[in-house]
Amino acid sequence: MNEEALKKLLEKIQTGEITVEEGIRKLKVLPFEDLGYAKIDYHRNIRTGYPEVIFCQGKKLEHIVGIVKKMLERENNILATRATPEVYEAIKKITGDVEYHELARIVVVKRREIKKSKGIVLVATGGTADVPVAEEAAVTAEVLGNTVDRLYDVGVAGIHRLLMNSERLMRARVIIAVAGMEGALASVIGGLVDSPVIAVPTSVGYGANFHGLSALLTMLNSCASGIGVVNIDNGFGAGYLASMINKIGEQGYDK
Incomplete structure (x- = not known):
């Protein structure tokens, strides 16, 4: 959840569109989610402005896929570094909006456009x-x-x-x-x-x-x-x- 999404959630609670209890349930999974083999830091997007990045080197393929699946639920862009072609092919099976930068060894899942800097x-x-x-x-x-x-x-x-x-x-x-x-x-x-x-x-x-x-x-x-x-x-x-x-x-x- 990014800062904008958090603001919308609080506004929905304020206007009564969702109940306080439902809002609390959503906030409970805000800091991180424990998958057993990984703890995904959802709160990082709010703290730093960027979602957590996946470092693929040394991780099992099924673990990378599991992390990506969970992160996709948040509709954030995903950046996976030190990714092999095998990692790219595995991620491509679960989402179509994926790019592989072979020379950089980076997989990118783009769910939303980011305004480019002037600098x-x-x-x-x-x-x-x-x-x-x-x-x-x-x-x-x-x-x-x-x-x-x-x-x-x-x-x-x-x-x-x-x-x-x-x-x-x-x-x-x-x-x-x-x-x-x-x-x-x-x-x-x-x-x-x-x-x-x-x-x-x-x-x-x-x-x-x-x-x-x-x-x-x-x-x-x-x-x-x-x-x-x-x-x-x-x-x-x-x-x-x-x-x-x-x-x-x-x-x-x-x-």
Whole structure:
């Protein structure tokens, strides 16, 4: 249940359209629902503005399907990350309004339209090998209602490719910099723009890259200001954080 649905429920109680007892029954299942193998956090939509996201990796297929079935009852959009084609096929059997973003490994069930932001989230990659992680970030941000610009393969090995797109960088409200190897892209972008930069180290690289550790340490030790770093290959986390920052800029900060 989202904030709008909760407001409608309270209005129905106020006008007598439904009884207080019926309203209480509906509110009892608001915080979470225990399925035995999972506890679905329905209250998260009210707390954060976004429904709970399903992380598919490591879950049994039947458990994923069970969670999706329950979440569909709430008529919310569903975002499932690290999803395989098998997960997509299983979800497609229970609902037709489903999309699979293979490169991002994301399944999306769209039950309602989300107004796109005016502010832009720009996703940049050092190389083409970083694109799967970047797509996880980009698709996540799009599903959460953001306007996304993609700027791929603009790493420091050919820095003119990045500099030729300086106007696009300047237009963005938030920038996600996705890079493996030594991970220098975030530092370069951070020194060019006045927007917050979210750095995503990827596990792309040769042996001394240590599966993304070298890029992570480079990004953490960046001398450029205004850079935050998420975990290795965590495109979803970057897209989610970028959305939160962008929405603050969209609505104004009134706390």
